[in-house]
Amino acid sequence: MKLSLKHVQATYRLWGTHPFFYKLACIITFLGRENKLRRIAAEKLYLRKGDTVLDLACGTGLNFSYLEKYIGNTGKIIAFDYSEEMLxxxxxxxxxxxxKNIEFLLGDAAELHLKNKVDGVESTLGISAIPRYKEALQKAVNALADGGRISILDASLPSGLWKIFNPLIAWIYKNFASWDYTKDIRGVLKSILPRVSVEEFNGGTIYIIHATK
Ligand SMILES: C[S@@+](CC[C@H](N)C(=O)[O-])C[C@H]1O[C@@H](n2cnc3c(N)ncnc32)[C@H](O)[C@@H]1O
Known part of the structure; x- marks a missing residue:
């Protein structure tokens, strides 16, 4: 299942112009535990006041409040996304x-190149939507300073009884979120960084991968 940047652009033009509906879609995706799971994903970065953090495929900025809490107004968020409307x-x-400490950058994560290294990289529900996600992961790790942390929150299809709905769920998220569940995000990050940890939530439908460079 290979989705293009054109598909990403068209899909997120819609969500970016209707951020309220995007927020509602997040409630469904996180099964009502969005606040807790976004908080955990941000915590895994062990950020400190004054740090710079890259929010990769930042969307409408739903991680900002969690990141701001750690970095304070002396820190900086680099908010990177491919969709003009989401940005x-x-x-x-x-x-x-x-x-006022957020820099907004438009571009393809697979071509990411930042002037300075960052202390942390976070991506929530982002990597699974990026067509050239392997390149994007490598570029994200390149952007990270030695000792910096990466935290990736993403989604999997349900297992157990809920599996019967998988074809429908996959179809909806593919067409309305450019989501490709076949991406091996864990495997690729494990091939780039040592000691990658994975934690699962919501019956395995949400996972957080974190590691230190
Ligand atoms: C499901 S949204 C997640 C947004 C946000 N991180 C969140 O947690 O709500 C996926 C985002 O990935 C972005 N995206 C997809 N492909 C991208 C690429 N190649 N480079 C940068 N951003 C991309 C989309 O524009 C969209 O904003």
């Missing part, structure tokens, strides 16, 4: 909260 919504979100 525009993220900018509005930041302005509404008065966060």
């Amino acid at each position: 525009c919504s993220a900018r509005k979100n930041a302005a509404e909260h008065g966060w």
Whole structure:
């Protein structure tokens, strides 16, 4: 299942112009535990005041509040996304909260190149939507300073009884979120970094992969 950047652009144009509906879709994806799971994903970065963190495929900026808590106003978030509309919504979100320490960058994560190294990289529900995700993971690790942390939250199809709905779930998320569940995000990160940890939540439908460079 190979989805293109064109598909990403078209899909997220819609969600970016209707961020309220994107927020509702997140409630379904996280089965109502979004706050807790986003908090855990951010915690895994062990950020400190003044740190710089890359929010890769940041979308409408739903991680910002969790990251701001750790880095404070002396730190910096680099918010990177391919969709102009998602990024525009993220900018509005930041302005509404008065966060002035966020740099917004538009581009393909597979071509990511930052001027300076960052202390942490977070990506939530992002890597599974990036067409050239292997390159994006390698570029994300390249952007990380030695000793920096990476935390990736992503989703899997349900197992057990819920499996009967998998074809429908896969079809909906593929078409409406550019989600490709066949990506081996854990395997690829394990081939790049030593000591990669994986924790599962919501019956295995959400997982958080974290590691130190
Ligand atoms: C499901 S959304 C997740 C957004 C956000 N991280 C969150 O947790 O709500 C997936 C995001 O990945 C972005 N994306 C997809 N392909 C990308 C690429 N090649 N480079 C950068 N961002 C990409 C989309 O534009 C979209 O904003």
